[in-house]
Amino acid sequence: MSNAYRSIDVATGTVLSEHDHATDADISTALDNAHNAAASWGATSIEERAEIVRRVADLFAERQDELGAIITREMGKPVAEAPGEAEFSGDIFRYYADHAAKFTEDLVLEDTAESRSVVQRRPVGTLLGIMPWNYPYYQVARFAAPNLMLGNTILLKHAESVPESALAIAKIMEQAGVPEGVYTNIFATHDQIATIIEDPRVQGVSLTGSERAGAAIAAQAGSALKKAVLELGGSDPYVILSSDDIRAAARNALEIRLENTGQACNSNKRIIVHEDIYDEFVDEAVHIIGALTPSDPTKVDNVLEAFGPMSSEGAADKIVAQIKTAVDAGATLRTGGQRLGGEYAEGFFVSPAVLTDIEVGSDIYYEEFFGPVVQVYKVSSDEEALQLANDTQYGLGSSVFATEKGRAEKFAEGLQAGMVGVNQAPPETEEMPFGGVKRSGYGRELGPLGMDEFVNKRLFSVKK
Known part of the structure; x- marks a missing residue:
């Protein structure tokens, strides 16, 4: 057997x-x-x-x-x-x-x-x-x-x-x-x-x-x-409508995204950013992701400094293939997204990636990226952001951030998800119910x- x-x-x-x-x-x-x-x-x-x-x-x-x-x-x-x-x-x-x-x-x-x-x-x-x-x-x-x-x-x-x-x-x-x-x-x-x-x-x-x-x-x-x-599955939206500290906002978003090497069903897989702060956010994300170094997982004590392997060879191959499909369909790969060679060739290491300009409505847009891939989308209004956030077959978790009083909470009322966080990611504690809607x-x-x-x-x- x-x-x-x-x-x-x-x-x-x-x-x-x-x-x-x-x-x-x-x-x-x-x-x-x-x-x-x-x-x-x-x-x-x-x-x-x-x-x-x-x-x-x-x-x-x-x-x-x-x-x-x-x-x-x-x-x-x-x-x-x-x-x-x-x-x-x-x-x-x-x-x-x-x-x-x-x-x-x-x-x-x-x-x-x-x-x-x-x-x-x-x-x-x-x-x-x-x-x-x-x-x-x-x-x-x-x-x-x-x-x-x-x-x-x-x-x-x-x-x-x-x-x-x-x-x-x-x-x-x-x-x-x-x-x-x-x-x-x-x-x-x-x-x-x-x-x-x-x-x-x-x-x-x-x-x-x-x-x-x-x-x-x-x-x-x-x-x-x-x-x-x-x-x-999930393709959770993480919406940033405004921020007083873009660097901190980027670090917070990436820290959540890279938990468990990006392999979490309720990870913030689609980061939706208002055009007023989009360029600065993407620059900071690329800076942080591009500086990450590979490491044995027994030594990864900060996901914003180092990354370990993925869970299997199949998982590593799949995420690299998804990135290639997205780029072939017009997306921009800002950094990362490759299997590592050299001393890491025998393990299942993929360099974390930042993807922008994924065509909304394309086949790859609707796929779940189960790995260290940061997708960033630019929107020009709250209405566009909400439409994009809900444009998914999934409905697990979602988050929205804004500095203006009441803006994020009002936006969150329209989110189609089983868990919603306002100016925070949905909390994960033993007291908080976990689950989703749609697929x-x-x-x-x-x-x-x-x-x-x-x-x-x-x-x-x-x-x-």
Whole structure:
């Protein structure tokens, strides 16, 4: 059987470990165990579940450096960000352990001398999570934490390129005392995923990934009459209408864009700048991007000074091809955008790029650039900026900045997105719901809404 799950050092191209796909018998056992555990886990008191989930949180915090080293090596997370992702994942588990009892309180509809009617929130059973490589711990925490607290059981299929991260999470779950069958890591094939979704014991599926993967999973879930939550792509607009400090505005925008080497679904992929400050903004962006130096990701402690490799050779090749397509279609490549050679040739390094003059309405304009590419667009009015911001098939996040009182907030009311930031990027904390509209998917994770997806909102009415 082929070793499809492979951990590769993205800085050198060296294979670190290989893992066989699960056998069909393995999948059958995982389904049995998850289904069998669902009744007892769902009947466990929320206080007992919280104790275990808090231990999960503790272990993420205690092991953040060790966990960070895994994802730095395995998918190129800069060392400045990697331990923080593990710590934040622990914060998410702790948040739900602390607040789940409140979030699942009965909603009283009627309480009279004759009858009492409430809406209860009860677990639905076994769920499948299909998670991506770009935030190997954080994405799992967003899905797993609320559902463990609800009393659901989880089958977790992680990305083929981050098996060491997947195994590290499974080890934490085991050592925290999560009962057997409540959380199970599976190195499943695509065919096995379809089988799991069709299985009547599985009650829902959550996927974070590409638009293409989301469409496939949604079709399978719909055919099996299963609920799905999808967090897919994004081409988020980042609108700067005015600024008192263009240099600072450029640095802030680029720092967000280059997080995780530009590989974030809700990154500010389209920076839309008013013509009054456009030239100065572009000059500053080119200056900063052009001065970046390549580095091993274990040494990247400032994304405005150095850059590491992308997550895979395929990702690196794709972003370079997209840049070429854009230039061939008339865009201007101001700096960067090449695979590196020399001492970096064996790794997956692409020099960060600044692109301007991409033709609005062209095929490449509507594509998501999932890598270190800064696209800058010039507009002459707020109305033009809003039209351009909404001219996308996606609707994940968006931001708008202005110095004039009320201008940015008024503009933001017209943005078509699941998350909107006014004079800031949309905040990412455990309390804030995350999700999009249009082809960015549906459903929400994090915050109180994160416990409202895979739950039986059961009407419970008693005649006294």
